[in-house]
Amino acid sequence: MSSATWRNFFTYNKYAQITARAVRQSLKESERVVAEKRGTTALKYQHWENGVGGPQVFLNPEEDKKVGKSAAV
Numbered sequence: 001m002s003s004a005t006w007r008n009f010f011t012y013n014k015y016a017q018i019t020a021r022a023v024r025q026s027l028k029e030s031e032r033v034v035a036e037k038r039g040t041t042a043l044k045y046q047h048w049e050n051g052v053g054g055p056q057v058f059l060n061p062e063e064d065k066k067v068g069k070s071a072a073v
Contacts, residue, residue: 020039023035024036024039042058043058043059044056044057044058044059045057045059
């Protein structure tokens with residue numbers, strides 16, 4: 001059996017998502033929280049009509065970023 005048998009079952013993006021989640025879950029609590037925050041995304045939508053952009057709408061609104069960076073980062 002070849003080392004790339006995952007290709008028979010997953011796309012590369014799905015494989016990368018699964019492995020990234022496994023790595024994040026294996027980290028210590030403080031590093032895991034920081035790594036999970038890097039994985040969040042913000043998605044905006046903007047309707048354009050006649051070459052003019054309308055208002056940008058967040059499809060998944062960002063949460064308040066109250067957690068600051070530590071001095072070690």
